[in-house]
Amino acid sequence: EAGVAQSPRYKIIEKRQSVAFWCNPISGHATLYWYQQILGQGPKLLIQFQNNGVVDDSQLPKDRFSAERLKGVDSTLKIQPAKLEDSAVYLCASSLDTQQFFGQGTRLTVV
Amino acid sequence: QKEVEQNSGPLSVPEGAIASLNCTYSDRGSQSFFWYRQYSGKSPELIMFIYSNGDKEDGRFTAQLNKASQYVSLLIRDSQPSDSATYLCAGNFGNEKLTFGTGTRLTIIP
Numbered sequence: 001e002a003g004v005a006q007s008p009r010y011k012i013i014e015k016r017q018s019v020a021f022w023c024n025p026i027s028g029h030a031t032l033y034w035y036q037q038i039l040g041q042g043p044k045l046l047i048q049f050q051n052n053g054v055v056d057d058s059q060l061p062k063d064r065f066s067a068e069r070l071k072g073v074d075s076t077l078k079i080q081p082a083k084l085e086d087s088a089v090y091l092c093a094s095s096l097d098t099q100q101f102f103g104q105g106t107r108l109t110v111v
Numbered sequence: 112q113k114e115v116e117q118n119s120g121p122l123s124v125p126e127g128a129i130a131s132l133n134c135t136y137s138d139r140g141s142q143s144f145f146w147y148r149q150y151s152g153k154s155p156e157l158i159m160f161i162y163s164n165g166d167k168e169d170g171r172f173t174a175q176l177n178k179a180s181q182y183v184s185l186l187i188r189d190s191q192p193s194d195s196a197t198y199l200c201a202g203n204f205g206n207e208k209l210t211f212g213t214g215t216r217l218t219i220i221p
Contacts, residue, residue: 040213041214042199042201042213042214045209045210048207055206091154095207097207098145098160098203098207099145099157099160100209102154102155104154
């Protein structure tokens with residue numbers, strides 16, 4: 001069974017630039033999550049989708065972050081404009097029930 | 112604010128000994144808890160989950176849940192160098208959403 005796919009694996013951008021991350025969940029998983037993991041911390045939930053609807057985006061900085069999940073499968077997370085403090089690993093996870101499975105993540109460095 | 116707290120470590124354990132990782136949480140309504148292992152530079156990998164009070168064993172791993180004390184632990188028996196990683200405790204506080212602790216860094220000393 002294929003796992004959660006994410007791309008790119010690494011990205012370096014300058015502050016104020018924009019960046020987008022892509023996620024393809026495990027086939028059949030209705031729920032998709034985007035997390036931000038800053039070095040030395042646990043993952044922090046940014047947004048949760050159920051199919052193509054948003055369940056929780058209470059911790060998403062909506063002035064600069066946006067996410068969509070068209071057709072209830074793939075998802076993209078965008079940051080515009082990026083700040084230095086956005087440097088982190090962005091993890092995508094999917095689940096069928098309560099067990100979440102993570103992708104390899106995208107390591108973002110903002111310089 | 113629902114919180115999950117872990118000692119960040121590092122926790123050093125001799126090879127072959129039992130490693131004990133602990134986690135406390137603040138929400139009495141929590142339904143289930145998950146332990147993830149995360150190697151440096153890798154994504155979290157699910158090791159175990161536990162829903163009911165008591166112990167749950169899977170190979171060398173045992174998860175323990177005490178809802179009255181709001182305490183979750185993970186025991187690793189016969190620790191191996193390959194167990195060296197950061198262990199993340201996460202609570203499901205409803206709506207299939209997980210709240211993670213900061214993780215405990217475990218080092219197994221050969």
